[in-house]
Amino acid sequence: MFTTVIIQASPERSPYIRALSADTGLLQLVREFPSVPGHYELTRIVNASAPDLVLIDVGSGDVALRCCATIRDLDPEMPVLALACPPGLMQKAKDAGFTAVLPESFTTADLAEAIHTSLVSMRGGVEDYVFSFLPSKAGSGASTVVLNTAMALARDHGKRVLVIDADLRSSVLGILLDVKPTISIQHLLTSTNDIDQFRLRSAAVTVDGVDFLLSSRSLDTVQPEWPNYFQLLEFVRDKYDTILVDLPELVNPATIELVRRSRKVYMVCTTEVPSLRLTQQRAEELHRWGLPPTRYGLLVNRWHNGDPSSPEIAKILGLPVLRQLPNDYATIRKTQTEGRFVPVNTRLGKAFADFASVLAGDASVPLPKPTSRLMSLFGR
Known part of the structure; x- marks a missing residue:
């Protein structure tokens, strides 16, 4: 299993995202944020936990996109997945550097494939x-x-x-x-x-x-x-x-x-x-x-x-x-x-x-x- 940090933006979606993450059988949750953390707290937890990947609920908009940029600065090889992305933010999320972007409605299989694709693209090269x-x-x-x-x-x-x-x-x-x-x-x-x-x-x-x-x-x-x-x-x-x-x-x-x-x-x-x-x-x-x-x-x-x-x-x-x-x-x-x-x-x-x-x-x-x-x- 891969260790992960989940950053939530909506209390309503938290159980849904947590359940799908567990159902993949691929992830071990090491830290969960109920909202997008500040720069200092995010830096501290990413450095201390050294997760294999980070999942971000991007429903909060630009603040979630900036969160991805912060993680990219901390570790350019860190896979960062955008979850529950509204249609209007899809392109902006891709441009922000997320390794995979999932729409507002996604399945366990979608998440498992995104995890695989992200890990292979960032850390699984020849x-x-x-x-x-x-x-x-x-x-x-x-x-x-x-x-x-x-x-x-x-x-x-x-x-x-x-x-x-x-x-x-x-x-x-x-x-x-x-x-x-x-x-x-x-x-x-x-x-x-x-x-x-x-x-x-x-x-x-x-x-x-x-x-x-x-x-x-x-x-x-x-x-x-x-x-x-x-x-x-x-x-x-x-x-x-x-x-x-x-x-x-x-x-x-x-x-x-x-x-x-x-x-x-x-x-x-x-x-x-x-x-x-x-x-x-x-x-x-x-x-x-x-x-x-x-x-x-x-x-x-x-x-x-x-x-x-x-x-x-x-x-x-x-x-x-x-x-x-x-x-x-x-x-x-x-x-x-x-x-x-x-x-x-x-x-x-x-x-x-x-x-x-x-x-x-x-x-x-x-x-x-x-x-x-x-x-x-x-x-x-």
Whole structure:
């Protein structure tokens, strides 16, 4: 839940606004003003309470608009919502700097959407250090890619790396690492209001310098919602240099918050036809969620000699191939059996190191140009 200050202008509307705010399930009221406060009192309460957002009943007219300006001066990134705005004040409220303006009659759903829009616009922008990995289908190897890329970032570049295990029901990261979390990410997400450095450290599993927030794969825990991931990212954003997210194959209303904050989303597929076809579907889903094409692309996993080339796959699917990783089944099987990372002196280990260098911004390693086939399989 997000902490909020509510500033009222009309006693008649106070119960209505308070009830709608509570019904969203998103807000925790920390202070309520029965009328628009003076500059000194407003400054004091905003600084002392440090709310996540402020709701203002703008029925009082210009004095409420000036209140928004005061808050903007105190904190330019503070989301400020105008509630119960009369038709004649709509444009003036928008010009005053409110992040969302709701009319005199609005619903719980309207308020919930305005809260989301305001928080995302002010504090939920794209983060340069967040990268998400989306499998085209189960078994594409996305978790293995995340695991070994994280290790290479920490080992070769000295990055403080956090891996967020967002594939809550089918996660294999804990299995690959052969560890069980003391506090699962599900438990952490259900209490993001109370998250602090101690709770984060208690939940994180550290392996070879990389922190992991791992799933318990429990079938009985409550599924998270977008505010849980939003608040988690807000808390960890200044504690790590790079955050890698291991996504489930289907983006949902909760994990879309991770996707929207990611600098790049890597769809991980193999060269098998079902995987390639489902990659097209994953791309369409990202498009429908509003992600621009410039922020996602394809990572071809388990490529070996004789497979379609990256340019050919890109042409067939209409998607950029951002990276390819060679097939090395023997090494993967051995590392999974022993619960360790792919050795850097192997061909696959070097590929992970090169990919990590790109994410770290330390290198731009060109894609290999292998041989081709595939056009006929897609009717081209």
